[in-house]
Amino acid sequence: MTIELRRITADEWDRWHRTLDWAFGGLPQSPEERELWRGLVSLDRCLGAFDGDEVVGTYGELSLGMSVPGGAVVETAGATMVSVAGTHRRRGLLRRMMRRSLEAAWERGDVLSALTAAEASIYGRFGYGVAAHSLAARVPKHRVTLSALPPGTDDVRLTVTTPADALERCEKLYAELVTRRPGALERRPGWERLALLDPPAERHGASELRCVLAERDGELVGYARYALRVEWDRSVPGGPVLVRNLDAVDPAGHAALLRYLLGLDLTDRVELMGRPVDDPLVHLLSDIRVSDLQLRDRLHLRPLDVGAALAARSYATDIDLVLSVSDANCPWNEGRWRLSGGPAGAVCARTADPAALELDVRALSAAYLGGTSLGALAGAGLVGEARPGALAAAAAAFGHPLAPWLPHGF
Template sequence: MTIELRRITAEEWDPWYDALEWAFGGVPESPEERGLWRELALLDRSLGVFDEGRVVGTYGEFALGLSVPGGAVVETGGVTMVSVAGTHRRRGLLRRMMERGLAAARERGEALSALTAAEAPIYGRFGYGIAAHSLSARVPKHRVGVAAPPPGTDEVRLTVTTPAEALARCEEVYAQLVPRRPGMLERRPGWERSVLLDPPGERGGASERRCVVAERDGRPVGYARYALKVEWDRAVPSGAVLVRDLDAVDPAAHAALLRYLLGLDLTDRVELVGRPVDDPLVHLLSDVRRSDLQLRDRLHLRLVDVGAALAARRYAAGVDVVLAVRDAFCPWNEGRWRLSGGPGGAVCERTTDPAELELDVRALGAAYLGGSTLAALAAAGQVGEARAGALTPASTAFGHPVAPWLPHGF
């Protein structure tokens, strides 16, 4: 049997995508969603595994800009559309695609590689750590409200419109947030259309999506995109407000939007998914216990170039530490690196000095955005202290006051 791994051509994209859909259950996406991914896809980063002309494996990448601690946006390969046909499992095909993709990322000079995982255990063996989690909430609106709105909440003006009509104002808000929070994606041309996807066949009985825009002094300060799923239990409304996005530049705007969503008629709950783990709602809701908060993995991150990646971010405190990095999958990262820097910048270069901390690149990916501390990873046995006393200052330096968050998938 002859297996061929290569880039796909433009003519092969449709059968390639068909194979991807089949691997993910066989339910075809809407024409508008499929069309958008086709426009955003990069053919020179799209790999196919072929068995006698038939696609049995898929791998794609987007060129993304990921915000890191300190506010810089770092070039990142967004791994996506990965699948292997059930008939071709356990033959090393996924490994070959990942090797090819990461080697190409290194050649392009990308410091980071990121993905969201359909199945969480898959990508750790390739050096990806869970760099950001997300929060979901199911808020019973007749029993939970906004407990103590911050000053200025009542002065926020709210307007309801369509997501398309409000897009420019929403993107203005989103752009302000990107440098503030690690893990956010710079909105590059074409990606703004992804937030408008709302195929009728995928609404699950909910309404067309709406958008409420928060303004102050004529300037947008926040927005929420949501849909209503109206249901009845006998004569009592039992539906939901399904919130896709809720972004705001200040506390009052956030509180005003949350209060609006909790006050919508003909529903009994508000469902929010994919929120930051430090979302203000945790502190704004009057009864968190009734709000069914749940945590899940969100962003998986790996360092393609340890030196460049560690030098690209800023640190919460001064740091001067020698890291002994293990990376069997990308051996060019193996060895000892001296990281020196602080809030103003950093340098990370190879060294022959004795190691002070020892860790796998997977743990480095988990700590990179500040979502997990080196101390917590050490408690799990994933970071070793080769020099007594080295862990605490390094863990403090890697921290960040705002939790990392990936606002949307790719």
């Protein structure tokens, strides 16, 4: 029977989502989490692959705003809830869903497509590059201290409350930080609920979430959301402080929050996930060797419109060169593009002029937010220099002072 690919209807959502649940291990999401994502995902962006009445493939999409170098927030299609049933592998279903969705997002005017990958090796063949990594740390509290404290740390006042009671203030602070770091997501209406998602069934022995606020002269300068899981070995307490979010507008606020988390009683470690690779904790902890730092791929990104994407960001130095881009999945991006700009902005348009650099869209995707050097990609054979000096100039221009970071998944 021919497998039909089409948008799903409201009454097909439950069947569609059950297929997704089974693809990710068979355990259904909690009712709270399922309700949240149902409210954020638009049905007109959800594809189903149907073998008769059976749903055998899923693809969801979110409307996102992502910060790029220079502070602009760019329309981004967030691919999510992607799966193919085990009975229907090797039939090209994923490729069909991806290509149809990429084209539809481009026609809508989205500039970028982004996703987080359950398996890191899947999406490179669709032109996605790893544009941002993340850091995980497991800090043993009794072996690690803060080696230095920024000026003003002792002037920060800490109070503990519930995430719900502090939500409005924390979301306002988060919004101030979005344009500082490439890869950050603008929280559009409904997304603030993500900060409160804490279903009891998924705590796995941990406490409910708490929120510690860092204030200076009554102004919020940072916050952290965390839970405790106290584990007793005979009569000796241990267990982790599980940090979900830690955001601060200045070094003193960040250090004060980290010191508080390291000082909580009845626990023996602090576990942080999904942190930026240049997080200040790397320089504050007295011993990173025992803090079990791990680097992971985080944000997979690709331009839907090369010209619009390159023009949307600013550049660290002046740049004027022609890129020859290959893109098998979005053929409208193929060809030569002249990029001219600098710290104040840029323009990018098609040209017939000779190329200075030659690269596949996957390499351009990895370098786009400034987290991966074009020079490093050239060292792997993924960027070719057609004009002497062009690689060094482009690598310098594409850089950014802060590493790109995706603060939360989708």
